[in-house]
Amino acid sequence: DTAVSQTPKYLVTQMGNDKSIKCEQNLGHDTMYWYKQDSKKFLKIMFSYNNKELIINETVPNRFSPKSPDKAHLNLHINSLELGDSAVYFCASSQSAGTRNTYNEQFFGPGTRLTVL
Amino acid sequence: AQSVTQLGSHVSVSEGALVLLRCNYSSSVPPYLFWYVQYPNQGLQLLLKYTSAATLVKGINGFEAEFKKSETSFHLTKPSAHMSDAAEYFCAVRNYNNNDMRFGAGTRLTVKP
Numbered sequence: 476d477t478a479v480s481q482t483p484k485y486l487v488t489q490m491g492n493d494k495s496i497k498c499e500q501n502l503g504h505d506t507m508y509w510y511k512q513d514s515k516k517f518l519k520i521m522f523s524y525n526n527k528e529l530i531i532n533e534t535v536p537n538r539f540s541p542k543s544p545d546k547a548h549l550n551l552h553i554n555s556l557e558l559g560d561s562a563v564y565f566c567a568s569s570q571s572a573g574t575r576n577t578y579n580e581q582f583f584g585p586g587t588r589l590t591v592l
Numbered sequence: 593a594q595s596v597t598q599l600g601s602h603v604s605v606s607e608g609a610l611v612l613l614r615c616n617y618s619s620s621v622p623p624y625l626f627w628y629v630q631y632p633n634q635g636l637q638l639l640l641k642y643t644s645a646a647t648l649v650k651g652i653n654g655f656e657a658e659f660k661k662s663e664t665s666f667h668l669t670k671p672s673a674h675m676s677d678a679a680e681y682f683c684a685v686r687n688y689n690n691n692d693m694r695f696g697a698g699t700r701l702t703v704k705p
Contacts, residue, residue, distance in 0.1 A: 479635075506691050516630075516680050518695040531692055565635055571691055579686065580626055581693060583635035 478502050479584040481566050487590045488556055496551045496587045498566030506530075507549035508567040508581065509541060518565070524549050525571050553589075561591045594619040594685045596666075598696035606704050611655075611670040613699045615683030618664065623685045625666045626693070627657055630680040639681075642666060653677070678703045 479500045488494055500507060508531075509521040522541040523531035529541070538554045553560060567581040599614040617623055624643050628636040640651025647659045657668045666683060680700050686693040 516698045516700075518636075518682065518698070520693070523691055525691065567636075569691065579624070579691065580638050580641055581636075583628075583637070585635045586633075 479566055479568055479582050481564075481584040481587050483587060484585065485588050485590075487592065489592055490556055490558060492556050493552070493554045494556060494589070495553070496564055496566075496589075498549050498551070498584060500547055500566075500568040500582070500584075502568055502582060504568040504570050504582075505546055506569050506571045507543065507546075508569075509549065509551050510565040510567065512563040512565060512586070514562070522549075522551075556589075556591045558591050561589055563588050593694075594621075594623060594687055594692075595694050596625075596683045596685045596696040598681075598683050598699050600699055601697065602700045602702065604702040604704060605673045607675055608672050611668070611673045611677065611701065613668040613681050613683075613701065615657075615666045615668065615696060616664050617666060617683075617685045619685055619687060621687050624688055625657075625659065626684040626686070627651065627655070627666075627668050628682045628684060628695075629653075630682065630698075632679070636682060639668070673701075673703045675703050675705065677701060 482497045506525045508523045524543045527543045540552045542550045563586045566584040569579045569581040596617045626641045627639040640649045642659045650656045655670045680698050683696040
């Protein structure tokens with residue numbers, strides 16, 4: 476009955492490879508997010524999708540491309556991986572702002588630790 | 593744009609002592625404020641949230657936070673620290689009318705026996 480799940484939990488790969496991280500939520504939320512957490516624990520929003528449409532796209536390299544096949548899924552594809560991409564990536568979900576009787580706290584997945592060698 | 597500042601990247605207390613983690617926010621509109629906890633190798637878990645219903649908010653694990661508009665603060669406290677409270681704590685702010693949540697840099701809490 477996991478609320479927000481991510482696969483894989485660990486990902487070790489070589490520079491230049493292409494990889495994907497999958498995220499699924501079963502909370503019925505209509506907004507999903509990707510965050511990057513660096514080695515100093517700083518959390519940075521990367522993308523936000525609402526009803527399968529991109530609504531926040533912070534300055535990230537275009538090697539990163541989010542894909543949302545439906546409201547319950549938001550996958551992250553990374554092309555041409557670089558050493559600096561090594562981090563923990565978190566998926567999160569929430570109900571969108573303005574939805575009646577919700578305060579839109581975000582629920583986080585367990586994270587995917589990406590190591591680029 | 594809204595933002596939060598967490599004062600002190602690392603706080604160390606003795607078991608049984610008061611825990612105080614500081615957070616100040618900046619927002620041009622009424623904010624929603626949150627505290628999250630991250631245990632080692634885990635995701636973030638919501639501790640508590642302020643949504644304008646009450647200025648003193650109680651959360652899980654004995655934590656509480658008080659919203660002080662005059663000080664633009666939302667400090668997190670717990671009367672008596674437990675070893676299991678050792679974790680990273682994040683303050684976050686979101687405007688009531690959009691999804692954009694901004695996190696502070698985090699405060700690592702260490703609890704000494």
